[in-house]
Ligand SMILES: Nc1ncnc2c1ncn2[C@@H]1O[C@H](COP(=O)(O)OP(=O)(O)O)[C@@H](O)[C@H]1O
């Protein structure tokens with residue numbers, strides 16, 4: 001479980017995160033939703049320490065992460081997998097080398113063992129015959145899959161995904177979403193996903209946190225999201241005609 | 252302006268502190284070092300070779316043209332060509348060219364990794380990205396650029412020789428005598444030291460600007476331009492300083 005307590009973060013005099021508290025449970029997909037620029041990425045990066053929050057606490061199970069010493073931080077980080085918005089695969093490395101990268105750095109496995117693990121992870125994300133391809137030779141959806149394979153290479157306890165289906169077509173998006181959900185359940189991972197895609201919310205959102213201009217405005221399950229009386233949330237959720245019709249239909 | 256100069260210098264020093272750490276995995280470091288040397292040094296050979304041969308040729312023709320006087324022995328054409336090459340062209344000029352070629356290569360590569368979050372991904376895994384990505388480039392530029400200098404020196408002399416053979420502006424024998432006349436070995440050492448320093452300047456400044464690039468692909472282009480301008484300026488300043496100190 002991850003718990004964040006009253007975290008705030010400003011860049012200059014711009015307050016990007018304003019006193020946010022929430023928890024993310026183990027074995028569940030927790031979603032952070034909000035429109036572009038609302039602070040989702042900054043929130044994710046503040047949790048994992050790529051940004052230092054100005055105030056507040058971040059707990060990874062029973063470790064207070066943001067004031068832990070360098071060694072415990074390193075230990076926690078080795079248990080975190082992250083899928084970046086643009087996949088962030090290393091351009092200089094093939095798919096195989098990308099997935100092997102964390103193994104190279106953090107294990108003492110032999111080359112054969114590492115290769116086994118890489119192939120297992122690539123297989124798990126349903127990729128075959130891409131081992132020797134460079135990121136630029138892969139489609140967006142395949143890059144995301146390699147990104148997921150790299151994120152799970154070290155068997156993480158925590159998985160963070162920043163807009164896993166931005167730039168993907170609806171069908172590929174759903175495949176990626178389901179894949180993340182399956183992996184989360186299979187390995188009992190605490191998964192946190194940033195998204196602005198309502199399909200993902202309905203498909204995999206076990207718990208949803210809505211951010212508006214850096215503030216947490218609403219929190220709940222996907223069944224409750226259509227009936228909230230938070231205006232900002234309704235503007236966000238019912239931006240599309242499809243969602244409005246769905247609500248009509250429900251009534 | 253001065254405030255920004257100070258903060259930038261401070262950031263640069265801190266950045267170097269992050270770069271100069273013991274690599275976590277020597278095998279990965281060796282692999283990166285070989286890749287970078289291939290990309291930065293080996294790939295520069297054709298360009299530097301071409302330029303050096305032509306400059307050697309032009310130097311011979313120009314020097315011969317300026318020494319019409321019958322009182323100056325013709326072998327001085329060879330001598331002057333050699334001195335110009337070893338003292339200034341093969342070190343400073345070659346490094347100014349490399350500042351453009353290697354500098355833009357380094358800063359755009361690192362800058363792209365920054366804005367596409369590849370550097371974040373490494374930091375996230377707990378890898379010291381500055382050390383992993385930049386130390387191999389830095390060492391390769393510092394220790395292998397002097398080899399490019401030596402190559403440029405030799406090819407410049409050969410370029411001059413070819414011109415002498417083809418145009419006969421002076422006697423071949425005079426040219427060869429001039430090339431061998433009063434050879435001061437320390438000039439080569441001096442040039443090697445200069446190029447090593449220039450190589451360090453190019454690699455560290457370009458990585459620095461790339462590493463802190465912001466603002467999308469436009470920002471990467473911007474930081475790469477700044478890297479070239481600033482490393483060229485520093486090369487000229489250090490040329491002056493080192494010449495004063497060493498000669
Ligand atoms: N490193 C940074 N420096 C300054 N401002 C930033 C930085 N990162 C993000 N911001 C600002 O924070 C706000 C939230 O950004 P972000 O978290 O990326 O939004 P999103 O919800 O689309 O992921 C934006 O207004 C952005 O300009």
Ligand SMILES: [Mg+2]
Pocket residue numbers: 040041042085162163
């Ligand atoms: Mg974002």
